[in-house]
Amino acid sequence: MPENAAGDLAGQVALVTGAASGIGAATARRLARDGATVAVADINGDGVKAVAEDIVAAGGAATAMTCDQTDADQVAALFADLEQLGQLDICVANAGWGRYGAFLDISLPAWQKTFDVNVTGTFLVCQSAARRMVELGRGGSIVVTSSCGAVNPVALFSAYCSAKAALNTMVTVMAYELGQFDIRANAVMPGVTETAMTEALLDSGARDYTLAESPLGRNGRPEDVADAIAFLAGPHSGFVTGSSLLVDGGASTFSPGWFGADFRERHRANWTPRHVQWTGRPG
Incomplete structure (x- = not known):
């Protein structure tokens, strides 16, 4: 997004979930810079308070709201509080959660949490946002943070990739059903992005591998995804709905993923981090 795009969202109100850090925080800052009043929401109350304070200190408008999106009552309370802002033009459903693990070993609680946070929680937020937008009659834009794993699934991420x-x-169906209300629905699909969620695995020695496997020679930054979200949320994508946009530097098209196995070895789970295969050393 060009720098002169600042102000495109003046007079609009945006909700960003999962906004205490990473992609969500970068998105909240970007939408505020573009002129929107931003409701910054997350289960981490201290985190969203800090982000909102940063936005206000930079001259933007933001308010912090605490919400666990897996709790329907908390989501209802969040949207009741949002009514104080008078309108809702943009909803960025960004909150997510994931862990890796072999399919044979995933526990039911881990599987359920992955779907509770990523799917059910996102559904609750998007449905509430859509209902509010329909009620207001102003139209709107809903953007969901998915993952490149949704279309390029990789080993040891079966729960996360399935959820995404x-x-x-869901975005495709929302776009189809909500278009008559002038509500657009789209998704972004980040690749390897330098956030708290990926930090441990990248720091284990995988960073050199992911950098080498990226056609652009680097991992994503939260701001890269925030820029794409701002495009989908704003007026320059006015005829875009039902799309899922890869924001991964091309990496998922060419990379086989974080983990690999030697399939010549039969009847044994021998998954190894790709960076170990790639370098011959663990880190």
Whole structure:
């Protein structure tokens, strides 16, 4: 997004979930810079308070709201509080959660949490946002943070990739059903992005591998995804709905993923981090 785009969202109100850090925080800052009043929401109350204070200190308008989106009552309370802002033009459903693990070993609680946060929680937020937008009659834009794993699934991420694929489908159906209300629905699909969620694995020695496997020679930054979200949320994508946009530097098209196995070895789970295969050393 060009720098002269600042002000495109003046007079609009945006909600960003999962906004205490990473992509969500970068998105909240970007939308505020573009002129929107931003409701910054997250389960981490101290985190969203800090982000909102940063936005206000930079001359923007923001308010912090605490919400666990897996709790329907908390989501209802969040949207009741949002009514104080008078309108809702943009909803960025960004909150997510994921862990890696072999399919044979995933526990039911881990599987359920992955879907509770990523799918059910996102559904609750998007449905509430859509209902509010319909009520107001102003139209609006809903953007969901999915993942490149939704379309390029990789080993040891079956729960996460399945959940994100569900989000892509939900976005498609939302776009189809909500278009008559002038509400657009789209998704972004980040690749390897330098956030708290990926920090441990990248620091284990995987960073050199992911950099080498990226056609652009670097991992994503939260601001890269925030720029794409701002495009989908704003007026320059006015005829875009039902899309899922890869924001991964081309990496997922060419990279086989974080983990690999030697399939010549039969009847044994021998998954190894790709960076170990790639370098011959663990870190």
